[in-house]
Amino acid sequence: MAILGIVLGWHLFATFVWDSGNVPVQNAVGTEKLRPYMVPMFNQAWSVFAPNPEFADARVLFRAKLKDKSDGKETVTDFVNISQHDIDNAVRYHPIPSKMIINSFGLAAFYANDFATLSAEQKKIFGKDFLGPSWPENLKTTLAQAPDAKPAGAYTGMSADDRSLVMLSTNIAQALWPEKELVGIQTQHFQQNVPNFEDRGTDKRSAPSTITSGWRSPLAVSGIDPSVYQDYAKGLPR
């Protein structure tokens, strides 16, 4: 009984301190001491829709630079809205939407949050072109060398998000334009608030904000099953 009581007491105490937010008891105990017990199995945060719910629609998009294989002429496509495609195909009118409901929204959140942690110079660097097979490493190194560079965690996340979105975009672009050579990818984050409560049901929205990367060389995955993205890209504008 005593052993069960001690185990239970410890679990209840650790969960309370971990979940309780910035209160004196959490500061006194220190969450770092609880980390080995709580993370990863009991890791949790329940401040959902708090203190205020999200009030913006976010999107991730990309556009591609394509080269005609016959005459070598380069063209730039319109932006492809990945998030809108996911909403239309996996969210709207689905009684139990798939995890796609958060897939591109999660990526959009990473992209915007990690961009916000960059310094002013790092933001400018992000908007420049990085080409060649080792561009992800070059981008990360250049971000680290910015005169006002912040600690590594601040730009490592952004480098990872950019690389991830370029990889996803490359897969989609290859499925959309298989007859063309893909030479560049440019990604974008788009965000716009929903109408104010007083304007609900109307189209009155504040001006959107965008974050646009420079051009990147595509990151193709060798041996990928082409049917996976051919199925996904159905319905996307070509």
Add this chain to the structure above:
Amino acid sequence: MTEQETLNPVPFVLGKIKELYLRLERWTLDAKHASYGVSVARILYGLFAVLFVLTNFQYRNIMWGSGAQWTDPLRWNSTWGFPFVFYSTADSTLIFTLKYLLLGLAGLSLMVGFFSRTSAIVVLYLTISLVNLNPAATDAQDNIYRIMLLLFCFTDWSRHFSVDAWRRNRRALSQKPGGWAYLRDFVPAWIPNGIHNIALIAIAYQLFMVYVIAGVSKIAGDMWRSGTAIYFPLASDRFNVWPFLNQLLYSNGFMVGLVTFFSVGIQIAFPLMLLQRWTRIIGLLGISAMHIMIGVVMGLGLFSLAMIAADVIFIRNDTYQWMGRKLRAIGERLRIRYRTKQIKMGRLEADPVESAAAPAAKAASVKPGQPEKALHNSIKKR
């Protein structure tokens, strides 16, 4: 209290503490509580895994499988690793699909209660391995499912409505012990009872933490205080599953305010409402209504299911038994009504043996009183 006790209250207080401790010890060690509740929870958590597999099947390869290499960079700061590496973005489409379907199969096994605890551990392992491959697609739903499934693994959730229970009963009737039955004779009953009940307390506490933290943290938000908060997720694309329904809800300002305040109120009050029978019923209905609403309107169906599946432990065994009797009576009534109709239409012949035996069988299967009378009346009317 005697005069001596009034002068020295220490023995009295110590006596009360000892009495409280003994009550707590008896509650913890003497019998497993909420056995019907945890059994229903098992069915719902198994159903969760099955629905998860079905609803994500179309996009499985893009999110976790043979087309998900784009998620590899996102795991740079992941806290998960070995042994949760069953799935890999390096798997071929076929291999990944087979592994993915294994999760659905384990979920089905958990749902019907076939090797319940083993199935639960397999579902837990596979779910963790799968969802953490893609950090962009993880959310609170994964957290609550993982934590609850882990805690429920320590409960005896195969006692009712399960293949395991059916097999145990069959073995008991045939007096042939099998499986772990030999081992069970050597383990005193208070150990499994204690583990089951301690896990129940941890599950209840986890629910309280979810509701109270979610409720209290909202009070700090001006949108919640002004009664408009619920409009914003309803109007955003991510939670706009049925645009006409969402618009219908948020076009009425009174409704927006009502739902906003109700959501905060019920979450904060829920643990206290469980203390008394009638408030408990209201609390459970209220919290279920909130979950059903966010499940249907905001597309958070699986999250709602994971929460409701844990909430069912607060329904008493007596209530489940009462519901079982009611359902059996309804089933019997429908069966008799169907047979009577078939006989009248000449599709079935009345069986004299069965007709003679029917009243006795009915009397044995339903509670004495109205249900039996109702059955006769339903036949007479036809």
